[in-house]
Amino acid sequence: MSEYNNVRFRQSGQSESEIPIEEEFDDKKKASSSSILAGLTILSFATRFYRIDHPAQVVFDEVHFGKFASFYLKRTYFFDVHPPLAKLMLAGMGYILGYDGHFEFENIGDDYIKNNVPYVGLRALPAALGALFVPLTYMIMIESGYPIITATFAASLVLFDNAFICQTRLILLDSMLVFFMLCTFYSYIRFYKLRSREFSNEWWFWLVTSGVFLGLTTSVKMVGLFTVMTIGVAVLIDLWNLLDIERGLTMIQFRKHFAARAIGLIVVPISIYLLWFYIHFLILNTSGPGDAFMSPAFQETLNGNIMNFQSFEIRYNDTITLKHKDTSVFLHSHPERYPLRYEDGRISSQGQQVTGYPHEDSNNHWRVKPAENFFNTSRPENDTVKHGDYILLEHLNTSSNLLTHDVASPLTPTNQEFTTLPTEDKSRYNETVFQVLINDGDSDTIWKTKSCYIRLIHYETKVALWTHELALPEWAFKQQEINGNKNNAEKSNFWFANEIVGKNITEPLEPKKPTRQIPFLLKYLELQRLMISHNSGLTKPHPYSSGPINWAFLIRGISFWTDNVNKQQIYLIGNPFTWWLAVASMAVLVGVLLADVMSRRRGIYPIMDRKY
Missing domain, CATH: 2.80.10.50 (Trefoil (Acidic Fibroblast Growth Factor, subunit A))
Structure with a gap:
């Protein structure tokens, strides 16, 4: 038995003969947790994949993201306000399935079977990642120190949420976004728990892994920047605590901590983010519908563009x-x-x-x-x-x-x-x-x-x-x-x-000119400016829009698809129990925190400070 266990049980007044009983209890607890995790994962895949082939028609924003996947497979340049990773993943899935990008997802309701589109395989990727929300939620709760019953309850809320099920079984980007976001939180929690083993191999692994998933999150949608902000606040609080002189760190040691986090959580995510844009430009080398958004100099880099011969x-x-x-x-x-x-x-x-x-x-x-x-x-x-x-x-x-x-x-x-x-x-x-x-x-x-x-x-x-x-x-x-x-x-x-x-009328066209070469960084900066500009334009209201207050209280959902002949509809709306409970819980939490702050002003400490 290790010296650590000797000390631990002497301090608690236990004898060494009691150790096997506790170890047996821990083993049973781990086995129970693993069984629950496996059961939740199976149920999650079952709910996400049940009748995933229905409807065999284009649904909601599949008209956009399915089309973008087709453009990648045809190497045809397009413009979108979102970063490229999730669309590249869908295109990669299509490539594996042997899909050549011939279908352009023009209208909601277009038939997949008649057009020979492997839509089930394309939907399987977001569905699989959406199914992993549940085990990830469970593991995040366990790693955060919550008991099994609490972790199971939290994972069950995700498991049976209507909105998650609806959103993750279609050719959309949200599965990738939330999956990488949850992976970011899980990795950072694992990293934070190793603060007493600073600069160990495991500490570095979870730090860099956090940065990788942070980069992957922002590479799916710009809204991933909220994840960056969340992790950033946690890191600033952590560094502020490390700066405390009672921690006993020298400024040289503090600078090492700062540099490590800067590398893992700034340099690594930015590198990951830029990587997907590099691949994006590498694949999309042929003139397409996105040309008009770009500058003439950019357009000259594309094969077959009008700039190259007129x-x-x-x-x-x-x-x-x-x-x-x-x-x-x-x-x-x-x-x-x-x-x-x-x-x-x-x-x-x-x-x-x-x-x-x-x-x-x-x-x-x-x-x-x-x-x-x-x-x-x-x-x-x-x-x-x-x-x-x-x-x-x-x-x-x-x-x-x-x-x-x-x-x-x-x-x-x-x-x-x-x-x-x-x-x-x-x-x-x-x-x-x-x-x-x-x-x-x-x-x-x-x-x-x-x-x-x-x-x-x-x-x-x-x-x-x-x-x-x-x-x-x-x-x-x-x-x-x-x-x-x-x-x-x-x-x-x-x-x-x-x-x-x-x-242009009387003279023959000049010989075909070679495509123009522009440094990657200039192309990236031009596209990034356009993405931000067009993203800001999406905030303009329209008759079918709904405000954030409608989402939280489920006042209004979104109609994804309607079949008037068979009287069927796909309607996105959350589980009332889950969503209303979440809103109520947030309100209670804010109330408790405010009461605690006010009590402390009068010298009363209803919530004890946590000791690390």
């Missing part, structure tokens, strides 16, 4: 059309002039109108000319236009150069008016000079049609060519206002050359 270098004296990125109107001008006075009494320059026009028209044609005074040497006629070059834009139909000056624009008095000046008038030459700034360009970047977003910055006043969706009055035929934006760094200032007039 993008032409712009040279001086080429005639082009310019299109605004956000509103899709052309830079346009016509002989009509601004009125002497606007409706609010302000006076205009009475110059030639420059507007935004949504349709193809010869008044959209502008010739690119070099601003000769701004170059060290004269530019050859066929020289390419590059990032940072100074140019003039000549409106062909009226033989006048684009100009902006310190006159208020018609609808936006804080911005400058755009007009034109006859080409023969050199008295205001500098006011017709603009600098071409290509997004993410450098001095060697050539301006190309379609594949380059540019900002045109006025030389004298530094305003950017800009437009917005407000329409001018009848005197401008209700076309869109063009003006000079003083905040010239805004992304809404982006334009692109839509075509070189005549070239």
Whole structure:
């Protein structure tokens, strides 16, 4: 018998003869716990897999996530607001099943059997992970120090929850999210319990495992950041306790603890998160429906994208059309002039109108000319236009150069008016000079049609060519206002050359160009910005939305699928006993904690402090 056991039983007044009885009791307890865990796991798989083949139709958001899995299998680029891991897992399951991604999950109710889709196998992955919620919940409770009966009760609440069963037996992402989240909590609890064996192999294993599962959680959905926040708060409290001088740690030892947690719970999760995006870009190398969300430079990295065979270098004296990125109107001008006075009494320059026009028209044609005074040497006629070059834009139909000056624009008095000046008038030459700034360009970047977003910055006043969706009055035929934006760094200032007039029609296509190469980190940052931007847009209300208060109290559920012929429906709603009990328990817990805090202010300690 170990010295530890000798001390333990001498302190408790027990004799060594009693030890086998306690050990036998512990063995029986472990056996009972294992039996309960096995039984809960079997029941969990049974509830999740029961009639998983029904309905044999597309249900709810299977239209999205099944489609994304198909895109992966076809290597076709798509855009989604969620990180890629769960969709990659579904695609991997499809690959194992021999599915080639031919079905595109267009509509709820589309038939799987007629389209030869291995939908049961695809649903089996989230169902299996959903079934593991139950044993994970049980083990988390046991590792947290709760008795078997409490752990069994908690796991049973998860086992018989309608919402969990409904949500985890379909081709959706939530099974992966909750599974990795539970694994994160379980791993961190195991790590925390080893605080007396710091820096041991087991301590490092559970620390790194916590970080891995933390990375996997956030790699499924952005809402996984709440798990990061939960673990982060626990780590900060742990570090705060370690900093206590009564713990006896030196600052060198504390820094080691801090560094270990930074590596395990920051570096490891971020590396895991980035890994799936790297795989995402590696697989999706072909042009697809997600192209339109990405920048032209990004699109050039995809095989078969329009940018690779309809993008032409712009040279001086080429005639082009310019299109605004956000509103899709052309830079346009016509002989009509601004009125002497606007409706609010302000006076205009009475110059030639420059507007935004949504349709193809010869008044959209502008010739690119070099601003000769701004170059060290004269530019050859066929020289390419590059990032940072100074140019003039000549409106062909009226033989006048684009100009902006310190006159208020018609609808936006804080911005400058755009007009034109006859080409023969050199008295205001500098006011017709603009600098071409290509997004993410450098001095060697050539301006190309379609594949380059540019900002045109006025030389004298530094305003950017800009437009917005407000329409001018009848005197401008209700076309869109063009003006000079003083905040010239805004992304809404982006334009692109839509075509070189005549070239796309009369000249044969150039030989196929190799796809562009962009560093992974730049691609990741662009996609991440778009994901965050579009995620924020999903918060806008719609007629079928429900607020969080509805979820907790089960006021309203979600209709996933309806069969009007056979009078069947899949309706997502939680188990009232579980959900209402959870809400009531949280309310009681908050009440008890508040009462404890108030009592302590009066020197009364109803809840004893826990000793570690």
